Amino acid sequence: MYRMAAATSHNAIVSTQSHRWNGKNSRLDKRTANVRLVSVGSCCPGSRKLGLVCASGSQSSVIDPVHLPSNGKGDHSPKKSSESSLILIRHGESMWNEKNLFTGCVDVPLTPKGVEEAIEAGKRICNIPIDVIFTSAMIRSQMTAMLAMMQHRRKKVPIITHKESEQAQSWSKIYSEDTKEQSIPVITAWQLNERMYGELQGLNKQETADRFGKEQVHEWRRSYDTPPPNGESLEMCADRAVSYFKDQVVPHLTAGKHVMVAAHANSLRSIIMHLDKLTSQEVISLELSTGIPMLYIFKEGEFIRRGSPVGPSEASVYAYTRNLATYRNTLDSMVQ
Numbered sequence: 532m533y534r535m536a537a538a539t540s541h542n543a544i545v546s547t548q549s550h551r552w553n554g555k556n557s558r559l560d561k562r563t564a565n566v567r568l569v570s571v572g573s574c575c576p577g578s579r580k581l582g583l584v585c586a587s588g589s590q591s592s593v594i595d596p597v598h599l600p601s602n603g604k605g606d607h608s609p610k611k612s613s614e615s616s617l618i619l620i621r622h623g624e625s626m627w628n629e630k631n632l633f634t635g636c637v638d639v640p641l642t643p644k645g646v647e648e649a650i651e652a653g654k655r656i657c658n659i660p661i662d663v664i665f666t667s668a669m670i671r672s673q674m675t676a677m678l679a680m681m682q683h684r685r686k687k688v689p690i691i692t693h694k695e696s697e698q699a700q701s702w703s704k705i706y707s708e709d710t711k712e713q714s715i716p717v718i719t720a721w722q723l724n725e726r727m728y729g730e731l732q733g734l735n736k737q738e739t740a741d742r743f744g745k746e747q748v749h750e751w752r753r754s755y756d757t758p759p760p761n762g763e764s765l766e767m768c769a770d771r772a773v774s775y776f777k778d779q780v781v782p783h784l785t786a787g788k789h790v791m792v793a794a795h796a797n798s799l800r801s802i803i804m805h806l807d808k809l810t811s812q813e814v815i816s817l818e819l820s821t822g823i824p825m826l827y828i829f830k831e832g833e834f835i836r837r838g839s840p841v842g843p844s845e846a847s848v849y850a851y852t853r854n855l856a857t858y859r860n861t862l863d864s865m866v867q
C-alpha cells in the first residue's frame with residue numbers, strides 16, 4: 532500500500548507543466564491535504580505513463596483510516612512505531628527574493644513578508660511533532676525555523692547546537708534534564724545551503740534574462756546538470772545536500788524521531804528529487820514557493836508524500852496518520 536502511495540505522489544508531482552509546492556490551492560496540495568489521492572491505474576489506465584492525474588472518479592485513500600477514541604482525548608499510551616514525520620520548508624521571502632536578485636550563498640535575511648510566511652508556516656505545522664531541526668548555515672533558513680517553532684503547540688524551545696569547538700560545546704551545555712526535555716536541538720549545516728549561484732549572485736534575474744536570453748537563464752536556474760557561470764548545478768548541489776540528508780537526517784528518522792529541515796529552493800529541490808525519485812527531466816518543473824511546509828511520512832524505509840499541511844484544523848491533521856492524530860489529541864488534552 533505504501534509503495535503505491537509513493538508512486539501515486541510521484542505521479543502527482545509530475546502531472547502538471549509546472550509543479551509548485553505553493554499551498555495556494557494547487558490540485559496537488561488540495562488532494563494530498565484531503566488525503567484523496569488517486570491510486571495509479573485505479574481510474575485512468577495509463578495515467579502514469581502520460582503523466583496525467585485523474586481529476587475525479589474512483590479515488591482511494593492511501594492511508595489507514597484514522598479512528599479516534601470516542602472521548603476525543605486520544606490514547607496516550609506510548610506505542611512503538613517506526614513511523615516518523617519529515618517536514619521540509621523553504622525559507623520565507625528574503626530581502627533579495629523581494630528585489631528579484633540571484634542570492635545563492637549570499638547570507639540575506641527575511642523581509643517582513645518572509646517573517647509573516649514563516650509564522651504562517653508555523654501555524655500549519657503546529658500539531659505535527661518535531662524532535663530535531665536541521666537548517667542550513669544561512670540566516671534566512673534559521674529565522675524561518677525559529678519563527679515557525681514559535682507557533683508550535685508543544686512549546687518546546689528550539690536551541691541551536693554549537694559543535695564547532697570543545698569550548699563551544701561545553702559553554703552551551705544545559706544542566707537540567709527537564710529543560711533539555713523541553714528543548715529541540717537545531718543542527719545547522721552548510722551542506723543544506725542554497726546552491727552557489729556563481730557569477731549570477733547579486734544580479735537581477737530579469738536583467739540577466741534580458742542580457743543572456745530567457746532560455747539560457749532558465750537552463751542555469753532549472754536544469755539538472757548545467758551550472759551557472761562558476762557556480763553549482765543542481766547535480767553538484769545534490770551531491771552535498773542529498774549526501775548530508777542520507778548520512779545525517781535519515782538516521783534520526785530511522786530512530787523514530789520527527790524531523791524538520793529548513794533550507795532553500797535548490798537544496799530542497801535536490802532532496803525532493805531524491806525522495807520522490809524524480810528524473811533529471813522531471814525536476815526541471817519542480818518549483819518551491821517561499822515559506823510553504825511540506826510533509827512526508829517515513830515508514831518502513833519509504834518516504835510517503837503527504838502534501839502541505841493546510842492548518843491546525845482537525846480535519847487536516849487527523850487525516851495524515853493515526854500517530855499524528857494521537858499526537859494532536861495529546862496536545863489538545865495538555866491545554867485543557
Ligand SMILES: O=C(O)[C@H](O)COP(=O)(O)O
Pocket residue numbers: 632633634635636725728752795796797
Ligand atoms: O538563490 C536564489 O536566487 C533563490 O533563492 C533561488 O533561486 P531560483 O529561483 O533561481 O532557484
